[in-house]
Amino acid sequence: MRAATPVMAALGLMAMAMAATGAEPIAGEAVYQRWCVHCHSTGRGNPGTESLQVKYKGSVPAVLLERTDLTAEVIRVFVRQGVLSMPPFRKTEITDAELGALSTWMASGGGKR
Amino acid sequence: MTDRRKFLQTAAGMAAVPAVGAAGLALPATAAGAQVAAPATSISVVAPSRLPPGVSRPDFNRALSAWRSAIGADGVFTSDADVALYRDAYSPYWGEPEERVASAAVAPATLEQVQAVVRVANQYKVPLYAISTGRNLAYGGSAPVYSGSVVLDLKRMNRVLEVNERNAYALVEPGVSYFDLYEHITKHNLDVWIDPPDPGWGSVIGNALDGGGGWTASPFRDHFGAHCGMEVVLASGEVVRTGMGALPDSKSWQHNRWGYGPWVDGLFRQGNMGVVTKMGFHLMPRPEVMQSAVVRVPRNEDAIALLDTLNLLENQHVVNGSTSLGGVGGAAGGNAGAWSLTLPIYGPEKVVRAQMEYCRDKFAKIAGSTFTEGELFRTPLSADALTRARKTSFGIPDLSTFGLLGRTHADPVPAGGHMDFSPILPRTGEALLEFAKFYRDNLPSVSDGGKLRFLGPVYMTNWDRTLVALIMFPVGKDKAFNARMRHAFEQWVQLCADRGWGEYRTPAVFQDAVAKVYSYNNHSLTRMRETIKDALDPNGILSPGRYGVWPRHLRKS
Amino acid sequence: MLPPNVSAANFNRALAAWRTAVGSDWVFTADADVALYRDAYSPYWDEPEERVASAAVAPSTLEQVQAVVRVANQYKVPLYAISTGRNLAYGGSAPVYSGSVVLDLKRMNRVLEVSERNAYALVEPGVSYFDLYEHITKHNLDVWIDPPDPGWGSVIGNALDGGGGWTASPFRDHFGAHCGMEVVLASGEVVRTGMGALPDSKSWQHNRWGCGPWVDGLFRQGNMGVVTKMGFHLMPRPETMQSATVMVTRAEDVVPLIDTVNLLENQHVVNGSTQLFGGGAQWQVQVPIYGPEKVVRAQIEYCRDKFAKIAGSRFTEGELIRTPLDAATLNRVRKVNFGVPDLSTFAMLGRNAQNPAPPGGNIGFSPIIPRTGEAVLEYSKFYRDNLAAISEGGALRFQGPVFMTNWDRTLVAMIMFPIGRDKVMNAKMRTAFEKWVALAAARGWAEYRAPAAFQDQVAKTYSYNNHSLTRMRETIKDALDPNGILSPGRYGVWPKHLRKV
């Protein structure tokens, strides 16, 4: 009855992401994987990326992690206020501490800069 | 395979939304100095009354401090910034005095804390509004029905208590989202599927209690119908377990749904008789394959034979997937390729192929119809197959649905939010054609001569034996636009009621109007529900007004 | 005989009012007439504790039911509602609260609608499975009903008592397959649930839930109202049925046997009423499947592959039967498995492993145990270990346990108790029943249904958090039926004035 392990699918679940980098999960990345990845990563079915592509028409990258102009403060405002069809995230979902870690991690392009 | 997304886009194309200015708010410049377009909101525009109606300041302070000692200060939110996070992002009253807002929020993490919070609220008669993950967007989101209530946020109760592969069931807490449950099942390599609705971040319990549905196979798509056993905190703070859960250390709580004696679970569906803190769900063992087919019929009136055949196939459980009916012809009255129907079937390969063939024979009886078999997907899906499949149809939660109504190429400046008008029609072709004509006849007047654009109607056949005509109303942050949308929504409710069509579910702000439509014998069902509400919640503290059930002291006699 | 706590004067006023409401020939007070409402299988037969009616009233329309209930409420006369009164082995036509007036709904026997296109029926409480089957046959409608064993019971009554049938899931769960109700409350007011709450709704029997809190469940094994109409989803006639039996010859193989049945049923590959037979080392299960021929053959083959994984198991395909059945076929199959109601359960040869109940009086002890092989083995041992003591060294002859898997995802381990005229033997049977209930509860097993005489005891085993569910039900009962006149005591829910503090 046991089938082959179901493919993790392109969701990039926390376990997969952790295994890939091999490092302890940076708090910021864990929050990103849990909350942001479903709309802001690449590929089909990412409403956030699609929306930013329409908005900026490529003048800035549509994928948030590729942006170089995001400040932690801007990220904090968008997460707490939402925009258009993106609702705000409550503190029971993303605590202030997690939001701090997320903002700095994203503002640094996902730890690349 | 025309899926709902593509279909909705064609429907969306019909209804371009007028440009809406975004009420700007200056934002700190980004590092590169580019002016980031501001989210169309400002948190201080609406200062919530910050004091629940009918509660004195001293009593509210006593309640707040009691809650802080019960669940910890970091679980009690009172600052403007924190409480504003509980606004309904898609509220049709956004920024207006009538917007339903929270006065505070409390977030317990355990059953005992929920009991403590409820007892304190009952003592000081503070109205609570329970939310699970607060993601019930288009139906009220995280804001209370009774403005000024304290939101009881259950998001922190997010433990997956058990997933049993042998007997295919799960027991979860309200804060568990479809993403959380899917992650648990994937991590433990359990060969069962969950049935996700469109957005995957919603609560498995919350969606079921609001009457929501998903996209895999029947009977799992009827989320409340597929539940098995509940644990509920009543307004007195007492905890109750239903079904076999009423038997101490029962071994079959998630096996047998009914238990013994009067079944009370239904009271908590679209209800406010208690706070659900645990709920069991029957899950589907992973089906080996899924294959879908599309049937097209040329003439408008072929909808009758099309639906009769679909009913026959579904009522015999030959077709178990989430069928979806498409048709431009129907709405426009013309005959150009009138209707199409998708027929997904889940199961073992040989069985699905035999069922597909049986469907082909049955639909062949409709003159001029075509039957096109789609790809047969074997599970678990390969990464490649995933790129062609719609995740939710394979038990994988995602958020792709927000691509429909957010900013897209087809709709560069959307209103942002939306609300759903979803009347139930008889599951017949005649009813479908009657509704299509009814919609065409009334659209000019309800839409102010076409100035207001609605999306749809989308005829949804994915509830067993039920047909819903879904019309989506864009909602934004522009007060005048929202007011006209609200008025249109109320008109549709009344026009449909006169035809014997009532909604299966509705956004918080319209729950009173819709409840009044279910008025048989001078609203005897509503009065029966009120009698039960007054008995179970004498002080009327649990989600007052939800689905039109108000406590005694708030009922205008 | 007077109803308890009702003065002779008030009772006479009530009787007079009922006579004007329903006609004097439908108000029964003569001993011989009222005696017809005795429970034919009462475990207290002819003993002082036997629950008996003080009178009976038989309305024939909704308005008459409302009138009868209003009068009862006015004079605080306890009523006990029955549909056809054939709930044998679970209390029959006698009231739970002795001295109540029986509200006999047998005369409300109209089949209001059967829709072949949308496969549903709307019936009144007095409609039996025979009546509905006759209607469908007369109008040549290509749908099946799902009859329980005796076919003379009420379609509504059986569903409200949590009964089940013998064709395909989900239709076998009678309450689960209902869609929409009309109910008279203790106030005499009438309520319609689901889409019926919408005046001249066109989808009352299409969508089950309607909008807002769903109250239908309160009337299942309950006493919160008198159901006067109820809709049911029916199954379109399946083209064929084929069954197979699977046999394993090692005791522990019952574990993979049931795991495989669960997998097949939870994927809806098997939709018929499976049944587990056997004991000791030898277990056997049947897997009937209804549907189009090619589909059924593919499903049977899939079952064969799955069961083949159990070493030493034997898979035997049965005959594929095409519908509608001709007379010869119908005479050699079990009719209820083909949607044809009968009374074979009362025939001598009607006894079979699926239905061991003795033709005469009997009551069923039917605990729910987990749907696993381990639970079957544990229960079998539990039964063996306790049989000697409880049966007083074999003096009491129980039948069973019969492991019934015909409720989806549920396993019931039924033990049958013969009930006769011998008061001493009946008293021993009652004591034995109470012992089984207590012993099973201690193991986390409790009954899905109970004869009227034991409904209180069984209700007390569902005691989580100091009986909080019972107290919640009592709170709702007191609100909906303040004078406690509707079926007091049914399934252990008593009105305020009858609850011993």
Next chain:
Amino acid sequence: MTTRRRFLQATAGAALPVSMHSLAAAAISPQRPPQFRAVVVGSQPDAISFGQHFAAGGTPVHALAEDEITSLWLGTIRPLWLAGPVAIAGVTQPATLFCLEQLAWSHGLRVAFHAEHVLQADGSTVHQLQRGAAAAGVTATHLARAGATWPTQLAQAMATHRRHRWDPRFGPSLASLEPALPPDAQLLSSWIIAPA
């Protein structure tokens, strides 16, 4: 394709084993119109011989295949009683009497006579009259004295006796509950169901 209705009518006839048909047909012309519009007999030998006596007198006799009452009820007795309450009699299993009694009530009929016959292991039979001996014109001693021919004696008594009405004081019979029986004894019920 046989429609359900046609085969329902077909099965109604199947309740009568061939032998019983022939007996009824060969009967000499009856002296008086038969007492009962139908006689029902189980598959046990004593029941068959009880039935043969009535068949000889021209009364329609129905022997139940495997004591299954459904088709006889739907096909024969229910149509009879829908036209009006008419008396029937029989020797059957207790459960058959129980079913017919329950069904009779709503048609204005009750059990007017009920006797029980315990067929002992040694072949002897013990009789006990439960109700309405007067309605059948027979006594327990009368049956006891008849020895092995009690079924015919009983049939004769019932066939000639005139008053088959039920006593208004009668409630339900005891057909549903078995008396304490000695081991491997068999119980047969003889009965009359009649209008008031």
